[in-house]
Amino acid sequence: MTSLFRGNKLAVAGLVIVAGLIFVAVFATWLAPYDPATQQLMNRLDGPSWQHPFGNDELGRDILSRILLGARVSMRVAATVVLFSSVVGVLVGGLAGYVGGKLDVFVTAVVINSLLAFPGILLVIALVAFLGPGLDRVIFALTITGWVGFARMARGQVLKVKTLEFVEAARALGASNLRIFISHILPNIVQPVLIQTSIGMAGVILAEASLSFLGLGITPPAPSWGAMLNDARTHLFDAPHMVVFPSMALVMTVLSFNFLGDALRDWLDPKNLGK
């Protein structure tokens, strides 16, 4: 594991920021200097000051506190969605690849291709638009689209692994299909799942922010970085700090998950062995 971070400063930076984020997300209520929902109309749109390092928003709420609590919302959504997506995706995609035949055709040609026929975030927006906004619906919509990436990856990996000798050996020893799948195949596809998890976290955080930016995500007054950026849009002229700080929080978070994912990919890539 140490070789993952040796000489890769970006991976170290990514890991440190992700660790910091998890800390902030868990302890946000203690770390936040103010209640994120308390309105102080006297301080409306005030720029950064000693009392409010990131300034105040249009209702005078403390932006630093809202960003800290927003981290909790982002991480909660991302972790839940990635957990559900990876479990569903790896099981469905993995089984399709392992069993093959009609099940594989159905899963890949019908289910996955239909979900991929909607570009980018459109299906998520469509689902949330018709289901209505709210944390649980956002998580549901993002999982419906999120598991596909895991399924495709798991299927590809299982197709590769299932032809290897140790699987054949297990079968020759009389292991059942279920046993082969769970104790021999799954442990061997963990590494690509990890990469996908890290990149998936970045993707989900971006998607949740996009939804909240459009007003279709987390319902106010719960703080969400995307919604904060949407509020900031009307105050670009008079309060640019409202854009700057949530943007930095969002970009740093996404960037650090991407750094981690990239580093993991390079580290696990057989072409880079011995380097």
Added chain:
Amino acid sequence: MVAFLVRRLALTLPIIWIVVTLVFGLIHMVPGDPVAQMLGEGASVTEVERLRHELGLDRPMLEQYRAYMTGLLQGDMGISFRNQEPVASSILSRYPATMELAVAGTLFSLVLAIPFGVISSVRRGRLADRAIGFFSLLGVSLPSFVLAPLLILLFSIGLGILPVSGRDGFASLILPAVSIGGAFAAFTTRMVRGSMLEEIQQDYVRTARAKGLSERVVLYHHALRNGLIPVLTVIGLQMGAMMAGAMIIETIFSWPGVGRLTIQAIFARDYPLAQGCILAISLTYIFINLITDILYSAVDPRIRYD
């Protein structure tokens, strides 16, 4: 080639059918009564029943489905319930603006991605490669709704040289196109780099060098032509994804396209219009991908035999 085309089309038709069916089903996913939701609180029972009848939602599901499908085949996507206009004509009138944005965004991303991707691959591991690598990862992580306000702050508010919003001539296209193309530029740069790294190691590149051709000719006339083939697929996917990204960018820049119309329809609870917009964007995406695949197979005949 003909067999490939037939097979590719045969794969596309069921997908279109499934997408249409899913979009049809959206209105039935609305929790509670969609008609009451559309009219809002304070609507009388007679009003609700009248609109339900107009939308055909009082008929059995299968009949609704059949009516929806026959309508679509005749180009009828229903009537927008807010402005009483046919959905199809509302979408068509805004379609060119969105295409303009998608094309401009794609062009912008390619103008950046191709040279930077090539430089990055040629200078692999050097400072230039690492710098481009860092900035492309930054670009991938920079959502359009963060980039757009920052660009507006800099170019519209700070320097005052580009308009903040609207669609009025070339100047008004620049910021939306850059905002929507930024992340794709970053992504495509990585793609071009990877693809070029593979090509540079091919035998024909060694042959070209052995013939004594200049490095520039080898790179741009030999390697890049093949290196761009996989990039073509991504361009197709990108243009389609931009149609979805247009929902955000068009909202920010008040760009009068299908994306903004979709969001407006969603907020107005104009479900028929929202369904039509979602369907139009998805079908465009499927169509662009179909065209890309066909182009891809024309450029690289190996694909057809896979």
